[in-house]
Amino acid sequence: SRLVTLVGAAGYAAPVVTGATPATGPQSGEAVLTVLGSRFGTFDASVHARVGNTDCVANVWTSDSSLTCKTPYGVGRVAVVVNESQSVGIDNVGVLPSAYAYSGPFPSSVNRTNAPFAGGATLTVTGDAFGREDQPLAADSLTIQVGESSCTTTTWLSATSAACVVSAGIGASLDLTLHLAGASHALSSAFTYDGFFVSPSFSTNGPTSGGAAIVMVGQELGTASSPPAVSFGVFAAKVAWTSSTSITATLPAGLQDIDGSDVTINAGRPMTIASHFSYDAPRVTLVSPTFGEKAGGLRVTATGQGFGGVSNLANVSIGGRDCRTTAWVSDSSLRCETPRAAKYGPADLVYRHEALRGSTPAEALALHPGSSALKQAAFMYREYVGPAVSEAKATSVTFTGTSSPAAEVALADGTKVEMPEGAFEIPVVFNLKRQTVYTAVVPSETSGQTLGSDIFTFDIRDENGVAVVPSKPLAITLKAGFQRRALPPLPPTGSSPPSGSSLSARSSLSLAGAPGRSALVQR
Numbered sequence: 001s002r003l004v005t006l007v008g009a010a011g012y013a014a015p016v017v018t019g020a021t022p023a024t025g026p027q028s029g030e031a032v033l034t035v036l037g038s039r040f041g042t043f044d045a046s047v048h049a050r051v052g053n054t055d056c057v058a059n060v061w062t063s064d065s066s067l068t069c070k071t072p073y074g075v076g077r078v079a080v081v082v083n084e085s086q087s088v089g090i091d092n093v094g095v096l097p098s099a100y101a102y103s104g105p106f107p108s109s110v111n112r113t114n115a116p117f118a119g120g121a122t123l124t125v126t127g128d129a130f131g132r133e134d135q136p137l138a139a140d141s142l143t144i145q146v147g148e149s150s151c152t153t154t155t156w157l158s159a160t161s162a163a164c165v166v167s168a169g170i171g172a173s174l175d176l177t178l179h180l181a182g183a184s185h186a187l188s189s190a191f192t193y194d195g196f197f198v199s200p201s202f203s204t205n206g207p208t209s210g211g212a213a214i215v216m217v218g219q220e221l222g223t224a225s226s227p228p229a230v231s232f233g234v235f236a237a238k239v240a241w242t243s244s245t246s247i248t249a250t251l252p253a254g255l256q257d258i259d260g261s262d263v264t265i266n267a268g269r270p271m272t273i274a275s276h277f278s279y280d281a282p283r284v285t286l287v288s289p290t291f292g293e294k295a296g297g298l299r300v301t302a303t304g305q306g307f308g309g310v311s312n313l314a315n316v317s318i319g320g321r322d323c324r325t326t327a328w329v330s331d332s333s334l335r336c337e338t339p340r341a342a343k344y345g346p347a348d349l350v351y352r353h354e355a356l357r358g359s360t361p362a363e364a365l366a367l368h369p370g371s372s373a374l375k376q377a378a379f380m381y382r383e384y385v386g387p388a389v390s391e392a393k394a395t396s397v398t399f400t401g402t403s404s405p406a407a408e409v410a411l412a413d414g415t416k417v418e419m420p421e422g423a424f425e426i427p428v429v430f431n432l433k434r435q436t437v438y439t440a441v442v443p444s445e446t447s448g449q450t451l452g453s454d455i456f457t458f459d460i461r462d463e464n465g466v467a468v469v470p471s472k473p474l475a476i477t478l479k480a481g482f483q484r485r486a487l488p489p490l491p492p493t494g495s496s497p498p499s500g501s502s503l504s505a506r507s508s509l510s511l512a513g514a515p516g517r518s519a520l521v522q523r
Contacts, residue, residue, distance in 0.1 A: 015039045015047065015082040015094035024101045027129045027159075029057075029071045035080055037094060040064050051100055052078030075131045075140055076181025077101040104129020105142065105178040107187040117195040117269075119152070119168035123176075125187070126161045131180050140181035146191050147174035170197050170271050172219060196220035196228070196267040200276055208279045208309045209331045210253035217246050222267050232277050233261035235310075253309025253331070254279055258355050258371045282306035282351050284375040291380040296324065296340040302349060304373065305332050313354040317361045318379050319347030341381040349378035 017037040025031035033056065035049050041064060048059040049069045056069030067082070080099040084092045107127040115121035125144060133156045135141050144154045144164040151164035162178070173189040198218035206212040214237075222228050227241035235252040242248060254261075260275035284304040292298035300318070307314060309331045316326045316336040323336030334351065341347065350361035353371035364372040 013039055014092035015084050017080055017082050017094040017096035017099070020080045020096065020099045023099070024103055025071050027073060027075055027102045027104055027131060029073045031071045032068060033071050033080075033100070034066060034068050035082060036066050037082060037096075038065050039084075039094070040067055040082065041084065047082060047084045050081040050083065052076075071100070073132075074102045075104070075135065076183050101183070102129075102181075104183065104185070105131065105180045106185055107176060107178050110176055110187060110190050113190060114192045114194055115166055117168060117170050117193040119166050121166050123151075123164045123166060123191070124157075124161060125164065125176065125178065127178070128160055129180075130156060130159050130162055130178070132156075132159070135181075137181075143179045145177045145179065147171050166191075169193050170195065172197050172199075195269070196222070196265075196271070198228075198265045198271060198273075200273045204276060205278050205280055206251045208254055208256065208282075208306050210251045210309050212251040214249045214251055215246065216249060216265070218265075219245055220267065221245060221247050228265050228267035230266075231264050233257050255308040255310055255312050256280075256282070256306070256353055256371045258353055258368045278370060280306050281370045282353075282373040284349060284351055284373045284378065287349055287375060287378040290378070291382050292338055294341045294344055294381045296338045298338045300336050300338055300379065301329075302334045302336065302351065302375070302378075303332060304351075304375075306373070307331050307334055307351065313357065315352045315354070315357045317350045317352070319381065320361060338379070344381050346377035347379045347381055349375045 015037060016039055017035060019036040021034050021036070022031070025033070033049070033051065040047050041061065047061055047067060049056040049067060051071050052074050054072040054074060057072060059067060059069045061067050077098050078100055079095055079097045081096075082094045105127060106129050107125050109126050111124040111126075112121070115123075123144075123146075131140070131142055142154060142156050142162055144151045144162060146164070146166050147169060149167045149169050152167050153165045155163040157163060170193050172192040174191045174193075175186040175188050176190040177184055177186040196219060198216050198221070202216045203212070203214050206214065216230070221244055222241060223244075224241045227239045227247055230237045230239050230247070230249040232252060232254060235254040237249040237252050240248045240250070256279045261277045261279070263273045263276045265271045265273075282304065283306055284302050286303040288301050288303070289298070292300070300323075302316060307328060307330070311328050314326060314328055314334065316323045316334055318336070318338055319341050321339040321341070323339055325337045327335045329335055348361075350365065351373040352359065352361065352364045353368065356364040356368060356371060359367070361372075365374055
């Protein structure tokens with residue numbers, strides 16, 4: 001017989017860790033920790049716990065769902081791990097991430113509360129739970145921050161003190177923050193840089209037309225004869241000095257910056273507050289004219305606000321296509337020449353900041369709504385019928401057909417035609433109005449207009465001579481294939497309605513004219 005051993009082929013399920021109490025403890029360790037969970041074994045099994053990467057001291061199995069131990073030294077927030085050794089030498093592990101937090105660091109005082117703005121001064125911070133000099137992980141070492149700037153160097157002195165060499169900076173009543181292994185605690189309003197400073201608490205937006213009064217407060221803000229210089233982005237403001245702790249800047253006319261404008265205050269040295277200010281977003285309120293031809297080329301004026309208090313290269317699109325040209329007129333007015341449209345119908349108008357000319361209208365609106373503006377259905381692309389010229393022609397025509405019931409119509413010159421019930425043949429002489437219709441987009445500005453079709457129309461009037469509504473004309477429209485030439489007026493010689501038709505309110509008949517020409521009469 002043979003004996004075959006399969007290592008690791010069977011084993012107990014891994015422990016499950018569900019909690020740890022207490023959830024915090026001192027960095028020095030020695031705190032009694034109770035670990036809760038399941039599958040810790042049904043007798044005094046060889047299970048043990050780790051806090052972070054360090055084994056607990058004096059592990060004591062309590063039950064299948066709990067054990068106790070004393071915590072080792074540690075810093076930051078760490079995982080609690082339960083490890084069960086199997087008889088075949090394989091460990092089962094249960095982990096509960098971030099289950100335990102070592103307390104600290106706790107700053108309580110600093111030896112000096114101010115220093116020159118050039119930096120270089122050494123601060124000594126005292127408190128508790130500053131960790132060790134030889135932290136197991138370099139990333140867990142103590143660091144100190146003044147305001148938003150880290151010290152150029154941080155030196156651990158003891159578990160209760162550390163030194164920091166401050167970097168150059170500006171600001172008053174800044175927090176002094178200690179960081180250790182992901183845990184942070186601050187000493188509030190602990191430090192001030194000497195020299196001028198402006199608090200970033202002033203207004204963050206204003207109109208592109210400028211003129212708003214923006215009050216700034218700080219320290220060492222110059223004198224009445226020599227106040228600080230202030231600019232919003234690249235636009236310089238007028239400054240009125242109030243006191244060494246207060247000035248008022250008059251917002252200059254400007255233009256939105258898609259990422260916000262830096263505000264720079266200079267009182268012998270510059271202080272810049274990055275992306276603090278933004279001009280009000282643009283808005284389109286009116287477009288004139290509101291319609292034009294699909295071919296484009298029409299000059300349109302967009303009225304609104306926030307187009308920039310200074311000349312700029314803003315862009316306007318209509319129907320998703322950039323205007324042929326866009327011209328800035330003022331903060332409230334832009335002009336553009338309409339692009340050729342892809343289709344007839346309503347089209348949105350979109351204004352884009354000059355920095356967004358490389359973006360599509362949709363991208364600009366989605367990514368930079370504060371620097372773009374949308375006017376929905378602002379413009380209508382429609383078929384445009386240009387000017388018409390007309391002349392009256394004396395024409396004779398004979399109506400033949402049937403009518404049921406009897407009907408009476410009046411022609412354009414007032415001639416009345418009575419159509420008795422039944423078959424009829426009525427010769428009539430009347431004035432025929434000929435209209436020549438042009439398809440020019442902008443007749444006053446476009447040369448080389450294209451000749452369209454000729455339309456011959458009758459005015460239909462009731463028995464009192466009052467014109468019928470325009471939707472009910474009697475019209476003769478030239479059929480396809482007719483070629484307009486300088487020919488004598490159309491002399492219809494007769495008519496021949498289809499069999500069984502009648503010239504009632506909705507009747508039609510064919511008119512036979514000169515060779516090569518025919519027409520359709522409709523009411």
